[in-house]
Amino acid sequence: MTEAQKCYAEDPFDYGPVDEILERFRGEKGTTIPILQAIQEVYGYLPRQALEYAAKKLKTPLSRIYGVATFYAQFHLQPRGENIIRVCQGTACHVRGGAKIMDALKDQLGIGVGETTEDRKFTLESVACIGACGLAPVIMINNDTFGRLTPEKIKEILKNYQD
Amino acid sequence: MEAQTYRVRVGLATCGIAAGASKTYDKLLPLLAEHGIVPERTGCMGMCFSEPLVEVISPAGETFLYGNVTEDKAEIIVEQHIVGGKPVEDLLVLSNVKETENSHFMAKQERILLSHMGVIDPESIESYLAYDGYKALAKAMQMSSEDVIKEVQKSGLRGRGGAGFPTGMKWNFAYQAKGDKKYVVCNADEGDPGAFMDRSVLEGNPHAVIEGMTIAAYAIGADEGYIYVRAEYPLAIKRLRKAIKEANEHGYLGNKILGTDFCFQLKIKEGAGAFVCGEETALLASIEGERGIPRPRPPFPATSGLWGKPTLLNNVETYANVPAIFRLGAEQYSKVGTERSKGTKVFALTGKIKKTGLAEVPMGITMREIIYDVGGGVQDDKEFKAVQIGGPSGGCLPAELLDLPVDYDSLTAAGAMMGSGGLVVMDETTCMVDVAKFFLTFTQSESCGKCTPCREGTKRMLEILERITEGNGQPGDIETLEELGEAIRDSALCGLGQTAPNPVLSTLRYFRHEYEEHINEGKCRAGVCTNLITYYIIPEKCTGCTLCARNCPVNAISGERKQPHVIDPSVCIKCGVCMEKCNFDAIILK
Ligand SMILES: Cc1cc2nc3c(=O)[nH]c(=O)nc-3n(C[C@H](O)[C@H](O)[C@H](O)COP(=O)(O)O)c2cc1C
Ligand code: FES
Secondary structure, three states, rough: HHHHHHHHOOOOOOOHHHHHHHOOOOOOOOHHHHHHHHHHHHHHOHHHHHHHHHHHHHHHHHHHHHHHHHOOOOOOOOOOOOEEEEEEHHHHHOOOOHHHHEEEEEEHHHOOOOOOOOOOOEEEEEEEEOHHHOOOOOEEOEEEOOOOOOHHHHHHHHHHHHH | OOOOOOOOEEOOOOHHHOHHHHHHHHHHHHHHHHHOOOEEEEEOOOHHHHHOOEOOOOOOOEEEEEEOHHHHHHHHHHHHHHHHOOOOOEEEEOOOOOOOOOOHHHHHHHHOOOOOOOOOOOOOOHHHHOOOOOOHHHHHHHOOHHHHHHHHHHHHOOOOOOOOOOOHHHHHHHHOOOOOEEEEEEEEEOOOOOOOOHHHHHOOHHHHHHHHHHHHHHHHHEEEEEEOOOOOOOOHHHHHHHHHHHHHHHHOOEEEEHHOOOOOOEEEEEEEOOOHHOHHHHHHHHOOOOOOOOOOOOOOOOOHHHOOEEEEEEEHHHHHHHHHHHHHHHHHHHOOOOOOEEEEEEEEEEOOOOHHHHHHEEEOEHHHHHHHHHHOEEEOOEEEEEEEHHHHHEEEEEEHHOOOEEHHHHHOOOOOOOOOOOOEEEOOOOOHHHHHHHHHHHHHHHHHOHHHHHHHHHHHHHHHHHHOOOOOOOOOHHHHHHHHHHHHHHOOOOOOOHHHHHHHHHHHOOOOHHHHHHHHHHHHHHOOOOHHHHHOOOOOOOOOOOHHHHHHOOOEEEEOOOOOOEOOOOOOHHHHHHHHHOOOOOOOEE
């Protein structure tokens, strides 16, 4: 048993995936961001225990990892919903009514930007451009992009993710 | 060789898929199978305005591009065209045998970079090879490093990532730099909101970028490379992964390229959502796994970049131009464009323009030609107000400058910049102060915080813009904005801060009257700044249909049926629903 494993032996948190991820990137350079991306992929966010554990195993100060995690918009230190809705607030969407789409979503879900619904179904976020500007205004739900939106269409789209 | 049957292609890039192209493809698959045809997948065809797009090519080579082909229309195309042999006029967008209302979209374009986009299957290296893929690499590898660099210099290619630095010169710096280990890096961070050229190229023709990078690696003597792609582009990442794998398997990447001793390992790094990482030194820090914070230059990456080693860094479109240079020859390539800006540039046409999409035009074309001839003019025939070019670092150009030639130097002289190629058209309903505020909000929140002028200065500018749009502007605000803007431009550490004031300075230069109206008259002519507008019903025009009152979310409208209605300004939240709903143009902004 290694030093790091010993300390965490009593902890109910499942460190298995972190071990597996660290193993996968072993020996490569510049892996902090890909490791964090992989951890977030597994847990849906960056749990504190996972970061502490990874820091210890990587022999890096936690503050350095935390510094990277808080610098990038992609990383989240709090749990998020099952479905991530990203509303484009880029230039093309802005001039084509992106704000109204955002309002409609806030209204429908009853939450603000950066918040998660109580049932953990949806998290609402804004993004600076999805690159589908030709179809503005645009939103992304998980990895699917929806374009040429109107506030009316939002209801229909959400229905598909409700259950 | 003439094909025996019809060929059918479906545009499956992010924009096509968002419009429903995958469903159309799935619908076509069994329908076409009955006729022994397998529909081909391809990337962006550039005509976002009528996605999903399906192209039918007859055995004789006639092309028929159909637009808005949602799944329910797939059957019509198969029945009428494939079986019946009669093109479906209603859906026709473009054809090589017949004039359509969209022919103008292609007429002024010059497709060199995009020539294979929307034609080849981005997920198949065979498809790329069938269109002379990797021939440029083979040609370059028969030349010496110096000759390859000379050829790029002779082509006159300048960086497409924004600043327009001469590419051949950059390659030469990286070649001259001393070091046994060198890197080649591709900037695919495409952070400018309103720009999607790089995404389309990566999704539609990933091998062109890989081929360009491999030629660069050969030229400067690098054996390792990275493509830094933003995480918001999952499809581009997926297709790149596949392309890299196939190129490795076919001997165009990896060890012993084309049977020689030249090796080049290419990897993908996913960005993590920070605009400043598009700046080259920040990008390199991010690849190293650090916070993406820029550092002062020199040293430039060409001498000291990734892990302190000489690093060549270019944009996606820059690399994608390289195979064309070697295919055509530098001399032929440089015939297109102007004296100091060679070749073509891909623009993303968005905003209030009729035909949104991708347009590749020769450098030196005028803005008017791009917006009116290619893009078909302003949406709903409203009045043109401005075009924003160059993203958050660029500027807004007014109607008076529509005849400006689009090249690096003319744009910079006009207070804008080429930028990455996003063109956002704005009409009379766009408020220029609001646009300036929009961009500054963006750069302010993306400022990494390292240097004071950018961290603090942009915040102060934003506060002033906020109070102007809220109706609390003060005399002297305009002058303060100018003073601050110039100070930040001259003193910020990196390009983000240095260019952040551009949208404000350029709107002040060309749309000063709008700022003055906000401050002195409390008026927003576009009707965007809600504190400065009131909705008003013209009694003579109101028929008392009650439609507005029924739709008002806060019950601010009252009146008897068949009698003129009135809006209570103390209740009104200025959402504009009443004005949208009114059938008699009786509601106006005051
Ligand atoms: C704030 C900022 C953001 C940038 N974003 C991008 C970008 O998204 N894509 C890009 O290619 N270049 C971007 N650049 C320019 C790069 O720093 C660099 O000049 C460019 O990638 C060099 O490639 P090129 O010579 O092929 O143009 C950005 C620069 C700054 C200052
Ligand atoms: S601005 Fe919204 S997708 Fe680009």
